[in-house]
Amino acid sequence: MRDLQEKINRLAEERQERLIDILRTLVAFETVSPPARNTEEAQSYVKDVLLNLGFETEEWELFPGDRIVAGTKQGERSEEYQSLLLNGHMDVVAVGDEASWKYPPFVITEEEGLLYGRGTSDMKGGMASSLFALELLQELGIKQKGDIFFQSVTGEEAGEAGTKSCVDRGMKADFAIVADTSNLEIHGQGGVITGWITIKSKETYHDGLRSRMIHAGGGINGASAIEKMAKVIEGLQELERHWAITKSYPEFPMGSTTINPSVIEGGRNAAFIADECRLWITVHFYPNETYEEVAKEIEEHILAVAMADPWMKNNPPLFKWGGKSMIEERGEVFPALDVDHTHEALAVLKEQHQTVSKRKAVVSMSSTVTDAGWLGAAGIPAVIYGPGKLDDAHAVDEKVELHQLLEHSKVLAGFIAKWCSTERSNTHDEAEARAIY
Known part of the structure; x- marks a missing residue:
């Protein structure tokens, strides 16, 4: 030879x-x-x-x-x-x-x-x-x-x-x-999966009604989807930090399992209270995990965050994972x-x-x-x-x-x-x- x-x-x-x-x-x-x-x-x-x-x-x-x-x-x-x-x-x-x-x-x-x-x-x-x-x-x-x-x-x-x-x-x-x-x-x-998290209000309100949402006597049980998405992002950061200290894999630096808020979209225009907000995230995971498993972990954690919020409890986040094209569907998966x-x-x-x-x-x-x-x-x-x-x-x-x-x-x-x-x-x-x- x-x-x-x-x-x-x-x-x-x-x-x-x-x-x-x-x-x-x-x-x-x-x-x-x-x-x-x-x-x-x-x-x-x-x-x-x-x-x-x-x-x-x-x-x-x-x-x-x-x-x-x-x-x-x-x-x-x-x-x-x-x-x-x-x-x-x-x-x-x-x-x-x-x-x-x-x-x-x-x-x-x-x-x-x-x-x-x-x-x-x-x-x-x-x-x-x-x-x-x-x-x-x-x-x-x-x-x-x-x-x-x-x-x-x-x-x-x-x-x-x-x-x-x-x-x-x-x-x-x-x-x-x-x-x-x-x-x-x-x-x-490692692997990668992208996902969309959507917060959507059941009602749409004029910007002039915001004052009636932010104090006890206003009478409107509403919220800005953009502001609620901030809680979701905070929850994702909490989970990411948890992964960094609880997950590891040979040949990877600690903290390689990440959840990146890549793109955020939301609102109609300045005359409306945002009734919808979408967050595009990119998730990196280790070879001993599947994208289905990490997606499930994220969903469970964020839904728990939502249950602790009086408004999101009744307007829970929606999830869409992966896709066959970043061009056609704005989503992708790469298995580890x-x-x-x-x-x-x-x-x-x-x-x-x-x-x-x-x-x-x-x-x-x-x-x-x-x-x-x-x-x-x-x-x-x-x-x-x-x-x-x-x-x-x-x-x-x-x-x-x-x-x-x-x-x-x-x-x-x-x-x-x-x-x-x-x-x-x-x-x-x-x-x-x-x-x-």
């Missing part, structure tokens, strides 16, 4: 211009989200690359103008050998004011070993190095025994869960690598992903990383979230392992180090060659583990 890895390393160095060319092509597609609905050309390119690599492909629309491309390359002995799923997203975040960029955002600029352009770090760099790794194996004539699957999804940046649409179609594998931004560390992640430290594939990946980089592999938890959570939620053992630094992701003059892209390709190609030539254990339940599209 070491001889093969050395061949992979030499070929990667010789062909590095091809890696840059793949990334240059991907970055040139302006797949910004929002507005999204703009990935068809980019996905057609990925499809062509996969077809040239011997993959069978299928595709479907997540939203009009945003397609998912999934590829299957069947191994010579699929029933007996381990399968692998490679996953990445094609959408990138908005550029903002282009005048603030030194380098053009949709053109690759090389300078002192760095490649600049929107998406180079998050995560077209990881997409490019993954495709390049597959090309290296093809050029070396390596034929895998287990199946390889490739998912090029959309919607990750807007919580539109393109990866969820893949698992909803029954796509599975024995192990998955999401090549999202991780600085070549092996990551799991734990890392199975005993999984055979993790040991192989760590070994390949150390062999190529000469550095011990770091296994940790990401401070952000990715589509990897949807794979884990579907029962697919998965990790995040990709090039790029979070400091550079979403930034003006986004960049990635060329040597990281090359290193990722070398590690990934070696890992694929080894993992997809690993026999399944006799005790493995093939009926569940067999990768099927």
Whole structure:
């Protein structure tokens, strides 16, 4: 295997211009989200690359103008050998004011070993190095025994869960690598869910009646929904502080379970007492929790707060959690992903990383979230392992180090060659583990 890895390393160095060319092509597609609905050309390119690599492909629309491309390359002995799923997203975040960029955002600029352009770090760099790794194996004539699957999804940046649409179609594998931004560390992640809390009065009152609401003899049992939302926010802060001292998880700083009041909306205009107020919150949770559990905790706590308020007791807060799109529904979910430290594939990946980089592999938890959570939620053992630094992701003059892209390709190609030539254990339940599209 070491001889093969050395061949992979030499070929990667010789062909590095091809890696840059793949990334240059991907970055040139302006797949910004929002507005999204703009990935068809980019996905057609990925499809062509996969077809040239011997993959069978299928595709479907997540939203009009945003397609998912999934590829299957069947191994010579699929029933007996381990399968692998490679996953990445094609959408990138908005550029903002282009005048603030030194380098053009949709053109690759090389300078002192760095490649600049929107998406180079998050995560077209990881997409490019993954495709390049597959090309290296093809050029070396390596034929895998287990199946390889490739998912090029959309919607990750807007919580539109393109990866969820893949698992909803029954796509599975024995192990998955999401090549999202991780600085070549092996990551799991916490989870995120957004929610809307609404306070709504049964009656609507003119501003001129406020004086009759605020003293005992006024005769109107009413309230401003905006003022009552302040109590809800205070209750959320109380729960957040409670979580900070009662919840913990390895590799996360204390207090990583947060409840962020992100957006507040309410009222009609200055001539009315606000009869409705809506609060948009973002909740981070640990891998040993589900979004259903944390949503239930929040609801129970806030309803208890409401029961202690004479008006809210009869006008209790309403809750709406998650959603399939930050653009269409103003809501999203990213399940958490734990890392199975005993999984055979993790040991192989760590070994390949150390062999190529000469550095011990770091296994940790990401401070952000990715589509990897949807794979884990579907029962697919998965990790995040990709090039790029979070400091550079979403930034003006986004960049990635060329040597990281090359290193990722070398590690990934070696890992694929080894993992997809690993026999399944006799005790493995093939009926569940067999990768099927």
